[in-house]
Amino acid sequence: PNLREPKKFWGVSDLPQIMESQRELNRAMSQLSRILELSGNPIAVLENVEESEDIAIRPGAVWNIPEDAKAYLLDLLQGGGVNLHINYIDLLYRTLHDISESPRSAFGGTxxxxxxxxxxxxxxxxxxxxxxxxxxxxxxxxxxxxxxxxxxxxxxxxxxxxxxxxxxxxPVLPHDITRQVNNEQVLVQNGIHSRRRAMDELGVRDPDSEFERWLEERETILKMNRQLNARPMRNEKRERVLTARAEGVEE
The missing domain is CATH 1.20.5 (Single alpha-helices involved in coiled-coils or other helix-helix interfaces)
Structure with missing residues (x-):
């Protein structure tokens, strides 16, 4: 769906604005193609010749012409004229990319x-x-x-x-999220962004579910830490009891 037009079902198309440039590009390409085709099949030009028959253009061909006559092949590419057509085609390409808002680099043309x-x-x-x-x-x-x-x-x-x-x-373009992660970490630590907001900014599809999983994981880690901290205390109490008993036996 594009921008809507009054009393019309479909929206405004993106094609009309580039159709004229595309037609001109097609015409310029066809014209250059004809020039290259003619240059590959050269035209024989005979000067000061009234009649000519069986003038064949092929390797090793021999032409019999009068003494004052002149024969040569018409070179359509002489003088760099084809460069004018190529430059014009490049200009049409640039116009087409500008109007369509699609730079050449979007097609890998950097x-x-x-x-x-x-x-x-x-x-x-x-x-x-x-x-x-x-x-x-x-x-x-x-x-x-x-x-x-x-x-x-x-x-x-x-x-x-x-x-x-x-x-x-x-994201349209690939991003290096390292800097963004560092920025969101600072914002969360300073209380500017919530964890859900940070997840949303980093592109997490479901921040609420991810936050719930983070809470469950945090609760599990805290429980494991409490259990690990409780074991040294038990061992320490047991060592104290054994030490007290040993001192009582010595007395």
Whole structure:
């Protein structure tokens, strides 16, 4: 679903804005293809010749022409004219990528090694486009889920109570979460973020269930620590009793 149009079922398509550039790109590519095809099948040019028959263009061919005549092959690539077509095609490619908000680097066309931050800046137009799409789709998916729950309550008699629906989107680019983990750790220790909020920021799909598992694990660890601490105390008491008995026997 894209942006909706009044009195129309479907939303605004992404194709019309790039169709004109795509047609021009197709035309330029076809024109360059014809030039290359003609250059591969050269045209014989005869000057000062009134009539010609059986002029064959092949290796080892011999042409009989008058003394003042001149014969040569037409070179369509002479003077670097083909570079003008190639530069124009590159310009159309750049226009197409700019209009569609999809940089060349999104297709693996990086000509140099880029760091994570530099690559994110390079792909910033695409990230903005994805963010806009996700905002629209989030509202649609939440509305769809609400309708599903209402249908289940009406026809199946199920009661789901009051639920907060949320769509969790994955990251578009791979991230090094080490720095983010350190930041969330500091925020949790200073009481700025809760553990659930930190899990949510780090991309945990179900922070509530993860927090419950963390509480269970913490309770188990504390119980084990209490048991381990109780054993040395028992051993210490036993040693004291044995020492007291030994001293009584000596007396």
């Amino acid at each position: 000509e140099r090694d880029l760091s994570g931050v530099a690559l994110e800046i390079e792909l910033h137009p695409l990230l903005q486009k994805v963010q806009r799409k996700r905002i629209i789709r989030t509202a649609v998916y939440n509305r769809r889920n609400e309708m599903i729950l209402k249908l289940l309550e009406k026809y199946q008699g199920m009661n789901f109570g009051k639920n907060h629906l949320r769509v969790i989107w994955g």
